[in-house]
Amino acid sequence: MPEHPGAQLPAPGRAPFGARLARAMDAHGPLCVGIDPHPGLLEAWGLPRTAEGLRRFSLTVLEAAAGRAAAVKPQVALYESYGAAGFAVLEELLGRARAAGLLTVADAKRGDIGSTMEAYAAAWLEEGSPLAADAVTLSPYLGFESLRPALDLAARTGRGTFVLALTSNPEGRSVQHVGGAGSVARAVCSAAAAENARVLAGAGGAEPPAGTAAAPRTGLGPCGLVVGATVGDALAQLGIDLAGVRGPLLAPGYGAQGARAEDLPAVFGAAAGQVLATSSRAILRRGPSVPALREAIERSAGELAAALG
Numbered sequence: 001m002p003e004h005p006g007a008q009l010p011a012p013g014r015a016p017f018g019a020r021l022a023r024a025m026d027a028h029g030p031l032c033v034g035i036d037p038h039p040g041l042l043e044a045w046g047l048p049r050t051a052e053g054l055r056r057f058s059l060t061v062l063e064a065a066a067g068r069a070a071a072v073k074p075q076v077a078l079y080e081s082y083g084a085a086g087f088a089v090l091e092e093l094l095g096r097a098r099a100a101g102l103l104t105v106a107d108a109k110r111g112d113i114g115s116t117m118e119a120y121a122a123a124w125l126e127e128g129s130p131l132a133a134d135a136v137t138l139s140p141y142l143g144f145e146s147l148r149p150a151l152d153l154a155a156r157t158g159r160g161t162f163v164l165a166l167t168s169n170p171e172g173r174s175v176q177h178v179g180g181a182g183s184v185a186r187a188v189c190s191a192a193a194a195e196n197a198r199v200l201a202g203a204g205g206a207e208p209p210a211g212t213a214a215a216p217r218t219g220l221g222p223c224g225l226v227v228g229a230t231v232g233d234a235l236a237q238l239g240i241d242l243a244g245v246r247g248p249l250l251a252p253g254y255g256a257q258g259a260r261a262e263d264l265p266a267v268f269g270a271a272a273g274q275v276l277a278t279s280s281r282a283i284l285r286r287g288p289s290v291p292a293l294r295e296a297i298e299r300s301a302g303e304l305a306a307a308l309g
């Protein structure tokens with residue numbers, strides 16, 4: 001395992017991810033701005049399809065989002081496609097976002113056998129790693145427990161994970177929704193609930209007393225889920241209790257994929273307060289004007305806060 005510069009330094013005191021995310025959502029609304037530098041958007045913004053174009057795109061979105069959104073979510077694939085130069089831009093973006101007080105979610109969708117998973121966990125979640133983010137997206141296709149190195153490292157460093165559960169794309173249903181009460185989606189949600197219960201119990205966070213509604217954004221554990229805003233009534237159909245997961249819910253599908261803010265309460269029900277909706281293209285299309293991007297971010301954050309609380 002390569003040593004990261006700074007890996008030997010003690011982790012600075014950092015509040016748990018659930019608490020930091022709750023604070024950011026309370027302050028700015030439940031919006032995560034997706035940073036997806038698609039080639040077509042670079043062209044529309046008058047930027048070259050080079051690492052310098054990627055950098056200018058990324059820093060412009062950051063300038064617009066700072067102080068107006070809870071988090072940003074760079075789509076790692078769109079940096080990776082530029083090779084080492086793209087990763088250098090991603091490193092700079094993550095560092096600058098942190099300095100601007102924005103939480104960062106690296107949308108990398110990593111997942112592999114445990115020994116390799118250790119390397120992914122170290123890259124995205126370890127103190128001192130150049131690519132460390134506040135949270136990373138994970139794929140549980142090799143089994144939820146194969147993600148253990150990332151789950152443990154996130155809990156230890158005050159970071160978070162978002163595990164794919166019910167994705168926003170229509171194709172996801174053919175794998176995730178099959179089997180009713182025995183669905184893959186339900187198994188992933190149950191595993192995340194068990195993980196948060198374990199971590200929160202270790203941190204002294206007791207179960208909410210039976211029969212009382214827990215305040216929706218307090219006491220969230222580090223293991224979040226990706227649940228698309230486009231899944232309609234799938235949660236009820238599959239018998240999934242997302243409030244009982246006690247983790248944050250990253251919800252793509254709002255915006256360019258068709259879900260509207262006013263659709264979200266029906267999709268998420270009692271878990272609405274745990275939702276961090278993410279939107280990329282619907283906001284990014286408004287660039288490169290920073291005031292226009294800011295207006296789109298403020299409008300989205302406002303309508304999501306009104307819908308989700």
Ligand SMILES: O=c1ccn([C@@H]2O[C@H](COP(=O)(O)O)[C@@H](O)[C@H]2O)c(=O)[nH]1
Nearest residue numbers: 075167168169252255256257279280281
């Ligand atoms: O289920 C999923 C998981 C991840 N995504 C990612 O979110 C953004 C969505 O972009 P929009 O432009 O707002 O549609 C993108 O990076 C996806 O890879 C998702 O859409 N669905």
